[in-house]
Amino acid sequence: MTKTAFSSLLMAPVNALMRIVDAPLRRLQKATGISGMAAFFLAPNMLIFGIFVLLPLVINFVYSMTGGTAFFLSERSFVGGEQYARLFSCVDYLDPMSCQEDAFWTAVGNTFWFVLLQVSLMILASLVTALILNRGLVARSFWRAVFFFPVLLSPVVVGLIWKWILQRQGLLNYILYQFGAEPYSWLTDRTWTFAATIGVSIWAHMGLYTLILLAGLQAIPKDLYEAAEMDGTRPARVFWRITLPLLAPNLLVVVVLALIKAVQVFDEVYVLTGGGPGTSTLYLTQYIYETGFASALRNPGLAAAASILMGLVLVVLTLLQLGVGRRSENKGKR
Amino acid sequence: GDVRIMWYSDGVEGEVMKDLVDRFMKENPGINVILDNVAYGVVREQLPVQLEAGNGPDIARVAQIKDLSRHWLDLRPLVKDPAYWDENFGAQADWMRPDGSNQISGFMTQITLTGGFANKTLFDQAGVPVPGPDASWEDWAAATKKVKESQQIPYAMAIDRSGHRITAPLLSYGANYIGADDKPAPIDAGAKDYLTKFVGWVEDGTMAKDVWVSAAGTTYRAAADDFINGQLAFYYSGSWQVANLATKIGDNFDWVATGSPCGPAACTGMPGGAALVAIKYTKNPKDVATFMDWFAREEIVKEFSERTLFLPGHKAVVEKGGLSFKSDNEQAKAALTKFVEASKTTSDIALKLPAWRWSDTFYAAIVTRVSQALAGELKIEDAFSRIDADIAQKVKDAGQ
Amino acid sequence: MGEIKLSDVNKSYGSVHVLKDIDLHIEDGEFIVFVGPSGCGKSTLLRTIAGLEKITSGEIKIDGKRVNDVSAADRGLAMVFQSYALYPHMTVRQNLAFGLENSNMPKAEIAERIGEAARMLEIDQYLDRRPGQLSGGQRQRVAIGRAIVRRPTAFLLDEPLSNLDAELRVSTRAELAALHARIGSTMIYVTHDQVEAMTLAHRIVVMRAGKIEQVGTPLDLYNTPANRFVAGFIGAPHMNFLSAQVVEVDPASVTLTIGGSHRLLVPLAGHKLSVGEKLTVGIRPQHITLASDPGSLTVKVRLVEALGSETVIHADLHGEKLLAVVQGQKQITPGDEVHFSVAGAPLHLFDNNGLRIGA
């Protein structure tokens, strides 16, 4: 009761404001009709979005058609598709080393496997976590915080912590040492390092997706669970036939976001492995970043071209998912 | 008016600088100096972008001084006594001005020199004498290997993962990056010679593998932590590590600076450092010059160096000697003295490289490709040809 | 197989005490109907039997086994929810099949059962639609179908016919009765519909404010309601209650006045009434007839409702409301004075606490 009193006090000025806002908006609605209001609701987002996301993207595309080391378009020369041609000049597409931009193709290959494994494992982990957190646990908030905690850390700190854990003189070796194992250089072993980048990025981002799924789980009407219970449904089946389909819209969010974020993996890996050993954890964003910004070998045009290619792949992937998602979305409608 | 300085710190220099700036403002009440402390990453990555856009601070402490030299302000008409500048900072003036000009862009806040550190305690315990000043890289390898075996440490030696660091031994082995027309030359026999050895050492466990292998691209990675923990007998880094080692090693073991090991051609380290430069786009060139003048004064440079444990880039200060570094750590003082001494054996080409436009390109290519070779992704011969190809491509890109 | 026994069941939502000391014994195969005013706890009682709601105290036994801690899924009951609770992402067919698939029934049998239920409920055409594309009544039928196909030991039905039209309601009611006769499962049924309650129930449970007021066969409740509340609740339109005064007592009868002065002689054995005592007389509207002789009750008509086959007359008798249902269509308009006769009508007497006097 006091809580609601408090929040209503808090909301009073906001509500008053909204009321004032309402009058002109009603007139607007009269004038434009309901579909006009759709445009109104969309407008602010689209405006900001257009200026700060879309426009830079277009400029970026122009970049990819220019050469030189200068940052600003005015000082760059137009080279047409040359940067793309360079990225694609390979003797054998299956062997990155045969390409002119061998690092690009190595990064593409690495990113592919990373995304595949990271996304699937992370979604699995988030889903399990969300399901478990959705149970009537004692100290719910505490457990939520536990799984969310790493999200609060900046990527640099994440990379650092895990470097300290995994490096030869790190905590992990120390713990293993207590059990009599010899110290091992995890971070110089290609397989382990690759696994570590996956594990660490799951560790760092899982909380976000868990939270989205948790909100989705909570939105499933409880009477459906009651109906399923009356139908004598085993928990596993409830999960597959009720929870999962009804979670589909949120699962779609999670898959799309996780996929995109995975393709863009950078900071924490950069700190943790720097892309090594060799180039085994060199991912696309690091390639783009180094190509575009690392001072000596800078080539913003090439970086832009690579990023456009990366964007294209992502668009295709997302469209595929939305295609799948659309069907399940319609199913979810009550 | 306002003078903004973009400043990054590796250690305590930010605080020293703050002190000095306060003092300056007291003496020059009309000028308001604002110190914007930033990460080195900002200086390296954002500053170039800002500069191209014509933004940026009035003064900056930078390390890529040659690359961005077209953005520096020419202080020659503004400073009180250009002759003083030429006299005392002339040696490095080329590092920070466009080729062929006589511009005064600023001065070095710090000269660095690459060099080695040995864990004397480990040597003592192993009963192996620390190799002398004329010892070659092979000698060091042999000696540290003995230490490694007797003391059960994981690695004998390590070099920071950095093109600049590895260039020092390359030069000692007779490498020359600079071609006839001042363009990059193909990687030569001297360089190949050392790099092949280096790869061999990493493979046989003499050189620490982690440092070079656990990163890709041009990522910088230091091996200081291993040395600090007594896991290395010999560590090749540079003068800037002295303060760091002093605080972190404390009394755990004895360490000494050794200068750079020798090769067939020289016993050279690589010079480098950070400069304080004025920027063209300032609205207050006069105040900027006043500040630069003040800060370049001999006693200020001296004080700054003493308090930060940096090697000064001021000729008079160096020549007069008598720097009393503000440290109660005897080993640190000894090490700094050793570095000052070692600077005398710096080879000509090493002195030229900081002012050469393509050195960063070279460094980047070497680091990238050699670590791939170390990770087993490339054969060392392929690495060499890739290095050449990378550099050639860069030269071509830049021409566009 | 479907015997359910509730002892002393209580249920609270926080401080809201919803079920109070419920004691009820439902025989195997019985058809029980819960009735009671909106919000009296019928749905809650059903949900506690189903196992969807944990009871605060008391005991529930199914077939002699205490099931307080047995989950709903393991109680083997089927339920039709007042809110339908259809699975929105499944077609009607899938909704029906879901419970059957849970018990690994062969496909052919599932299809057969669905077909049968769909025919019975007239939803064959909609089998491939999703609940969102159905009308309210269609949804409700799907909800019923979902329970029916299961053939459980006991059915729990929460107002299963409330959204059906009269025609369909009658036929579905008949189908439910036939189903019950055929498979003999226990059925517990919540309804607001008098006809449903009267025609379907073996026994009716009348609830009020979380308590059971009376349990009995429909005609028991109709003919000898235990108290004024049950009397008023069973039978539509509700029973008329008139305040009365005892003017004469006899061992075998008592004479009362109603409406000020109208005298009624009520045969009543073994009563303890005394002259001057005040009580309430209940008369069902159907038992009042229009009379022409002025000696009967003279009332003023307030409202006339013509239902076609019968006419409901709302009237005033000395400030008390009186309802009469008379056969056929009558030419009476509000404001008229008419005469009611209660001669021969069964009368119900209630004391000041609302309890029935006499058998």
Add this chain to the structure above:
Amino acid sequence: MGEIKLSDVNKSYGSVHVLKDIDLHIEDGEFIVFVGPSGCGKSTLLRTIAGLEKITSGEIKIDGKRVNDVSAADRGLAMVFQSYALYPHMTVRQNLAFGLENSNMPKAEIAERIGEAARMLEIDQYLDRRPGQLSGGQRQRVAIGRAIVRRPTAFLLDEPLSNLDAELRVSTRAELAALHARIGSTMIYVTHDQVEAMTLAHRIVVMRAGKIEQVGTPLDLYNTPANRFVAGFIGAPHMNFLSAQVVEVDPASVTLTIGGSHRLLVPLAGHKLSVGEKLTVGIRPQHITLASDPGSLTVKVRLVEALGSETVIHADLHGEKLLAVVQGQKQITPGDEVHFSVAGAPLHLFDNNGLRIGA
């Protein structure tokens, strides 16, 4: 103020044609009731009037103004949804206040109107609960309340009483009637309840499969249904339909046989029937009486439903089903043979297309 005119309204959901050529003129202040089988399109029609559903073709006028493109919010109507559609995050009070706040009504008046509606619907105690904490009937009352407080020019009510108990239903019905009488708003009301339809409506609209079958006053529909469908739909239990054959014709009457040989004389002016023709006779169950003389119809009893005040007898007449509603409680059991008399009962004749013969 609340005149609504639908011309040629059609509505399809994809390929499902839900409303077909609806023409309907609702006068200002009229109380119109929509009835029809489940899924026939009542809710959809209501929603198109409300403006919540765009019509596929046709025209809707409110007070003479074409409103096809006027949004629901601007049509000035209020609606009670079949699914309640209460705002789950608001308390009952806030639910009721929401519509009023939207028209910037002073706080005091809002409180007053809410108080009034709450009293009328007996939800005063629940004003601070959220919908999730209410029983089905309580929710429904809130949904009604939300419309009532608005005092709109027209009400649209979609089965507003379906989840209320008989008692409350009667009183709420009376309140709605009183409200209508008081404020005179047009009301459009969907119901499955015969009594509601008959007592509330000025005119009843009978729908089937998206079409309007008949529009008329309750007694019109009851007494002279236009076709067999309406005849069967209005009146509960539904009318009996017996196949009959014409055996004698007369300018003013016709004689038929039903149940094989039982002769009936039906007065019928201006008909075009000829001897031997087959048709259907409709008799309402309430018009059948139990007779003792063997000359009447002899039927076999299949099922007896005792409702207390009346008894429903399901019987077989030469293979045809016959339902009779007789007054009081009878001692008849299934399997008995009884005699029905239809003497004096109003008879309805329908031709082979189901259309009424005669007025």
Add this chain to the structure above:
Amino acid sequence: MGAAARFILRRKGGPGGRGWHWTDIVTWVWLIGGLVIMFGPAVWLTFSSFKTPAALNEFPPSILPYVTSQATVEGYDKPLQLYDARMPDGSTRVLAEVRRIGIMAQMVDPKAPGEIIRVNINDRTPVRSVSFATENYTEPFVHFDFLRYLWNSVFVTVVATLITLIVNSMAAFALSKYEFRGRNLAMLIILATLMVPLSVIMVPLYSIISTLGMFNSLWGVILPTVATPTGVFILRQYMLTIPDELIDAARMDKASEWQIYWRIVLPLTAPALAVLAIFSVVWRWNDFLWPLIVLSRRELYTLQVGLSIYSGELNVQWHFILAMTVVTMIPVVLVFIFLQRFITTGIAGTGLK
């Protein structure tokens, strides 16, 4: 008690019954595992933030921050470090080290400082005790314009989050509850741009910000981030689960579209809004790369940018970075704990039959 929760919680033997269902075991294994793996490093991080630079680099690493004990010994000006020294006879004594020459240490007994004992350095181990290097925290506060940075961070975070919530929810409302031409196109464009990492469009974005004069302005930090496609996407998907009938009901109640958005849809989207608010706060608070580019003046620094000054070219002062990381984490943890409570049972369905 959520039925869903109870349902999943159900044990084989029923609630309160004997025996554990396998899901109970999985749950607790997962939770405990999560505690160790998810939270363990964070706890370690917190302890590490109290370590001296030397201790940070130490191997073997310790969980708790230790320092070597010292003792003031008569006759020596400075405090001496204490060691457990193994004596030739095999016994151990606590000795203070006077100095070390090569591999031999000269030590004294603090209680009897007269006699110098020579011990091989391999025969002594430092006496250590837990000690928190609070100077990691206090020093930055002295040199660091903490309050100013805090204010900037709070401003950026709060304003950006509010704008994000409002602007995104408006867009999501339009995209989920209206049918209009171009709806799918808009959704597609929004989604398609989700995939653009900042580092890719940094330079163009930078020129746009410069052109708009938002360089060195907090708005330059705020605006580019607020139209996040992520937010629109999350909110839209959640809003799809709100029954359209509630909106119909509101329209019948004469609510304007704005009222529907504000009074009906927004409250019912609370769980998703809470999720987005948490994300937004975390992201904006931890934002580093972009503010670094836009803000080059000290008085505009956010905490993260301020913090980064400890990363030099050749050295990184991790002890300060860790300490300040811990400090800057506190507000977001609090925000999280506050907001996560809104992620509770969705109620949208309970208004319907």
